[in-house]
Structure formats: structure tokens, C-alpha cells
Amino acid sequence: MAYYKTNKDGDGCCSHSDGKEHSNAHIYEVHGHDKNEHYGESCGGSGTCRCEDTHKEGGVRHNGENASSKCGCGTGHGRSACGCGCEENFGSLKQTAFQFGTAAVFFILGILFAFIFYDIKLFNFLNLKLSSVFFLASWTAAGYKVLFTSFKNILRGKIFDENFLMSIATIGAFCLGEWSEGAAVMLFYNLGELVQNSAVEKSRKSIIGLMDLRPEFARIYNPEDLNGEKLINPESVKIGTLICIKPGEKIPLDGIITEGSAELDTSSMTGESLPRAVKTGDEVLAGFVNLTGVIIVKTERDVQNTAAAKMLRLIENAQNRKAKVERFITAFAKVYTPIVTAAAVLISVIPPILNSLIFSAPLNGFESFSPWISRGLVFLVISCPCAFVISVPLGYFGGIGGAAKKGILIKGADYVDALSKAGAVVLDKTGTLTNGVLSVQKIIPSKGASDTGMITAEQKEVLTYVLVAEAHSGHPIANAIRKYAAENLSGTEYEEFKKADIQNYSEIAGKGISGLYKGKPLFAGTESFVSDNLNGGISRSENSLSGTRVYAAFDGKYLGCIVLSDTVKTDSEDAVKELQALGVKRIEMLTGDNEVSSKEIAEKLKIRYSANLLPHEKVERFETISSEIKAENKNNTVIFAGDGINDAPVLARADAGIAMGGVGSDAAIEAADVVLMNDNPVLIAEAVKLSRFTRKIVWENIGLAFFIKIGFLGLGAFGIADMWGAVFADVGVALLAVFNSLRAAKCRKA
DSSP: OOOOOOOTTOOOOOOOSSOOOOOSOOOHHHHSSOGGGGTTOOOOOOOOOTTSSOOOSSOSOBTTBOTTSOOSSOSOOOSSOOSSSOOOSSSOHHHHHHHHHHHHHHHHHHHHHHHTSOOOEEEGGGTEEHHHHHHHHHHHHHHHHHHHHHHHHHHTTOOOSHHHHHHHHHHHHHHTTOHHHHHHHHHHHHHHHHHHHHHHHHHHHHHHHHSOOOOSOEEEOOTTOTTOOEEEOGGGOOTTOEEEEOTTOBOOSOEEEEEOOEEEEOHHHHOOOSOEEEOTTOEEOTTOEEEESOEEEEEOSOGGGSHHHHHHHHHHHGGGSOOHHHHHHHHHHHHHHHHHHHHHHHHHHHHHHHHHHHHOOOOOTHHHHHHHHHHHHHHHHHHOTHHHHHHHHHHHHHHHHHHHTTTEEEOOHHHHHHHHTEEEEEEESTTTTBOOOOEEEEEEESSSOSOSSSOOHHHHHHHHHHHHHTTTOOSHHHHHHHHHHHHHSOHHHHHHHHTOOOEEEEEETTTEEEEEETTEEEEEEOHHHHHTTOSSOOOOTTTTOOSEEEEEEETTEEEEEEEEEOOBOTTHHHHHHHHHHTTOOEEEEEOSSOHHHHHHHHHHHTOEEEOSOOHHHHHHHHHHHHHHHHHHOTTOEEEEEEOSSTTHHHHHHSSEEEETTOTTOHHHHHHOSEEESSOOTHHHHHHHHHHHHHHHHHHHHHHHHHHHHHHHHHHHHTTOSOHHHHHIIIIIHHHHHHHHHGGGGGTOOO
């Protein structure tokens, strides 16, 4: 397996010869280098993991294990996620618990013999007692991984880290005869690791519990043998297979209902509490629970590519995107650790020498330095940066996990920061503030009556020509027109015009469709688009109507227009009010829809709006808003919320792009930084709230660790704090920060 390191621009990494997919698997023994040598860039190479199991897009599973269990790699993971979805934190939770339990037993025995029972002296020449042996055993059980990692890092030239500090401090304590203190430091450090791993595992399991990727079985449906249903592992089900889901059963794979109807519990994916009614032709997703009825589903994705699997990978991989404060803490620790190590050495050496020079006190060898060395070791333990290193990413991870439980999937800690600083929220109209389900309200021909109560010949002419133009379009407007035509034309007419041959077909985003029908030019789209291709003008009689209008012209003559309308979501007004209550200074709607309908919606919601925008004009308007908001305060961020597909250019320019109702949409998952699992706009405000609460917890952790450590560093330097105080200043503060971080996962409001 070949590899090479990236340059500082992040160009190229881990070029593997076998061409298999392998995402973010930073395992020393596999890639042959430290993940940090990527200068913050993830490994973009491909190859096969040494576990001999292919990783697929940072896939969750290895060797039959799921994300909630021990990774099957057999290769040690470092502190960062390898991309497989199995965060091991240098050993599984069970291993760490066993390690701590063993060390605790030896430590208790040491305490008993040192302070209660008769302490037997074992080796006179070493001045070693039985209690010391138990303390040494406790230290070894609790810290052997720390010692091994420290030694390995020294060989790599990376000396100054928390493992080095722990090793030197505890070995030094033993040299001074402080056996119980040295063992206690390592024991409680191990306890901190255990609590940290447990907290991460708890957050993950809460997410995995919501998105259970492992249904027990899939029921294969055979229409030719209704009594011959087979229960098989979902992994064995191929795309296109018919499966049967009965009441009470979980849907194992994504697919389309081909037969039956039911009510589904979709809370595991969308966070919605009310059941969803589904029927033939509707899409269903793995993880949904069938509450009523029997449905037959044709599978469309395999088990590794279900929407739930992708969502879970998204959450797991979110840990790899660090916030600015995380990157600062990591960089700070690299400078801070060698500085405090040097300070500890100076505390151990300089005071006795100065005492001798200034006060002419004799230097009696080790006895003169011993108390100062003890202070230096205490200083080392107190200065360990693990409280910073652990609590900051754990705070973000807890917040991301808590948001996921509400149906808000945030792709990384940097987007948590962006959401928390929202100064403006820019919204798409269709599908975000409105229901996104258009329906034909009126057909207005260029001449003739339009309110007769039934479709006239003139209206039918407009409808049929627009139907021909929209026949190959997948736009929601085209879908609405086809639906209306199917209901109001005869079956023969509908099929004839739906399948009509149109030549030189061209669909221009934001404008309309053009082509040749029966050898003559046909246009359908916006007023300006159609009028530019007309011999005469367009009637203005319909300009006062609210709604989206599709104008039509054939052979240089204006035919008329079709008026479609959408309805505002019931929660849109609440969403706007909550954003305003959060102090968001500007809320604006950007839409390609006409001025009349856009103004009506904006006035109802009491927000700003810009209408009649083409896709590139949306981008320009968004950039104008962004520059205005950031001119007021450079720390302000601008959020955009849209459908995640048609708004991809704007999503890419936003500080945090939010895709509405992204469940089951691959395009939305790829385009956005935040994916809302249902289309409730209130979740936009909820995402801002949770992000602010998460940031608050992160800064609480930083402040807590900083001030306690500064205080104890001073006490340690002056000999007031002993090794037990150092244990609290290090492990105790880390534990407090970890427990505080768990609050972020409880979905409280900011």
C-alpha cells in the first residue's frame, strides 16, 4: 500500500494502489503517518483497511459490527474518529472500565496496607513495602496505555502531550516515595478517560437509538406464493426486491409502496410525533415503523445506503469538522504543554540554587532539591491540558447529538458556531415558508370567458399547449399542471398531449421552456420570457391575481396563462417570531415568484422580501444582504434555508446553509451544512437556540478549566497545593467539564 503526506494546501493524500474506497481512516499502522500531518485536512485517499473489510464513505460497519459496538478493525484508533463510525478513544468502553476496576482494586489494597493493616517491608535495599507494590500495580494497570503512547510519541519526536505529563509526574512522585499520590494521579486520570468515553458512547447510542440501522429481518414478498414469505437479513436484500411490512414491524430498507396503505411512525427520522399516512406510490424509509395495515414495498437502496445510514454517517463524521475554538484549543495545547513543562523544571531547580546564592544556604544534594521537585511535579499534573482537550469537542458533540434527536442534523462544530452567531436568516419561499405543493387555481385565456365553472375550449387550448411544453420537466410547477390536466382532460387527450413530440427542447432555469411543436415555436414560462418571443403583447388583466403564473405562446401568438398558488405553512409565522425573539436582526425571503404573491406572503409574516429573482440574482441579493449584515458586525453570520436542491448556489455561499425536509434526499444532504429532517420552519429557530446553548456550555467549560487551573498552578508553585490537590485540578476539573457537556445533549433551550 503506497502513501504520501499532504502538503500544507491539503493537496493529495494517501494514494492507494488498490482503488477501494476508504474515508478518513487515520490509523497509524495503515497509512503509516499521523493524521495531524495532514495539517487539518482529512485523508482523501482510498484503499483497504488492515481489517480486510472495505470502508465505504466512512461507513458504519466493520466485520459485522454496528456503530454502537466495538470496531472490528483490530487496529488501534487514535482520539479522532477514523470515519468508520466507531469512536474507540484508545480502547473500548468495556476495556477502559475493566482497566479502571483492576487499578482501583490494587489502589484500595495499597491504601489498606499503608494506613490500616501492617505494611510489610519487602526489599530493604529498595525500601519497598507491600503497599508500594499494590500502588505500583494500580499505576501500571491504570496507566500502561498512557506510558506506551508517551513512549511511542517520543520516538516520533512528539514529546509534549498529556501522556508525557502524566508519565513524568507519576514516575517522579514514585522517585520521591509518594507512592499513593503517584498511583492516585494515574487512577483518576483513567477515571476521567472512562467518563469521557462513556459520555461519547451515551451520546452516540442516543442517536443510534433514534436511527436504528439494524432491523432484525426483511420479509421477502412473493406474489406467486403468498404463503412462502421468507425472513432474511436486510443486508441480503437486493435493490428492486419486494418486501412485506406488517403492523408493528420496522421498515428495513428504503423503497416505494407498490401495494397497500398504512400509517407510519416516522419519529426516528423526522422527529414528528404524529403518524404519517402513506399509500401506493409513496416513498418510505428504513427505520419507519408500520402502525396499521400491510404494505408491499419495492426496495430502492441497499442497507448501507439507506437515508438512515447516511444520516448516521453524517452525524458521526460531524466530529471531524472542528469549530474555530476547538482548533484554537488544539493549537494552544501544543504551545502550552512545553511551556508548563519548562516552568515545572525551573520550579524544581531555580529556587534552591537562588536560595544558596542569596542566603548562602548549603546545597545538600538531593535533599535541597526534593521539596522543589515535588512542587514541580504537582505543577505538571495541574497543568495537564486534558480538561480543555476533552471538554470542548465533547460539548460540541453533545450539542450535535441533542440537535439530531430533534431532527436537526448539523454537519460539524464549525456550523454550530455559525448558527449561534446568526445575524440574518434568508429564506426561500416555496417549500420553506410555504407548503411547496402548487395547485392550478385558474386558467386565463387571452380571449374568452374564464369563470364559467367548467373548463372552456379556450382554457383547454392553454392547458394542452402548456402540458406539451412541460411534458419533460420535473419542476413542481410542471407536476401540478400535469395533475390538473389528468383530472380535467379525457384520458385519451391527456396521454396524447403528455406524450407529444417536442423538438429542440430547452429548459432555462428561472425563465421557462421553449421548443418546436408541430414545427412551430412553443414557449411557456415567465411573462418576460414569453413576451420576448411574441409578435404582440400580453394581456394585463390577470396582474392583480396572487399566485405563480405560467404564460404560454405558440407560433408567435399569446395563448393565455395558468395561475397556480401555494399556501403558507401554519408554523411559518411562529418560526419568524422565534427568530426575532432570538435577536436575529434581519429575516428576508428570496423568491423567483411574482411580486403580488411574494408581497402577500411577506406582509403576512412581517418580513422583507425580494421577488422575481433568477437563480443568479438570488446569489447576488444574498451576497448583498451578507455584506450589509457583516458591515454592522463582522462576527454576524448569515444563514440560508431552502430546499437544498434548487438553491444549491446560495446554500454554498451561506455561513450555514439549511436544507428543509432533507430526509431521503441525497442532493439536500450533499448541498447543505445543516439538514432538517422535516419541513417545519420552526426547526430553523430551534437550530439557532441549540447552537447558542452548546456554545454557552463550551465557553463555560473553558472558563471553568482556565480559572481553576490558574488558581491551582499558583498554589502548586508556592507549595500550598499537594499532589491530591493536583489530582482535583486535573481530573476533577475534567470530570466537571464532561458532566457539564452532557447538558448539551438534553436538548434544553438556550
